[in-house]
Amino acid sequence: MLPVRYLITMEATDNLIPFFERYYDTARQWKSDLAFFKTEIAFFHQLVDDYFLSLLETGHLSELREAVDKLDQFEHEENRLQEQLDNLLKTFALIAEGQGGLLSNQLTVAYMDLSASITKVYADFHNAKKELFHTVEKVMTDRKLLNP
Numbered sequence: 001m002l003p004v005r006y007l008i009t010m011e012a013t014d015n016l017i018p019f020f021e022r023y024y025d026t027a028r029q030w031k032s033d034l035a036f037f038k039t040e041i042a043f044f045h046q047l048v049d050d051y052f053l054s055l056l057e058t059g060h061l062s063e064l065r066e067a068v069d070k071l072d073q074f075e076h077e078e079n080r081l082q083e084q085l086d087n088l089l090k091t092f093a094l095i096a097e098g099q100g101g102l103l104s105n106q107l108t109v110a111y112m113d114l115s116a117s118i119t120k121v122y123a124d125f126h127n128a129k130k131e132l133f134h135t136v137e138k139v140m141t142d143r144k145l146l147n148p
Helices: 018-050 052-057 061-096 101-146
Strands: none
Touching: 018 061, 018 101, 061 101
């Protein structure tokens, strides 16, 4: 969570250009989305941990290694996106306080870059979740066959 000094008050939003207000609202939603993304990654790590022995017993070691590597990459991406988002919100706060007039062009570029990055990471994560679900389903099926 950002320190209070980086949150924009209702009075300060009067200093924002209308499309920056939309950017700010979207950025605040991203903050919430990234918190949930972090929770999802932790859940999938737990899922892999819970099925670790089953994955090994049923010969799915390479799939396990791939899933763990992808989850680690997503954790790294989440941290990177969180840092970029925090910097973006700080810039919004400066502009809203009237201190960041020269930053408005940089803000637009940073917003667009972050938007593209978040979209790509979420799409990649969606595909990774499908792969992980498929692997877990295979393990569950293999377990049923081995232990009827």
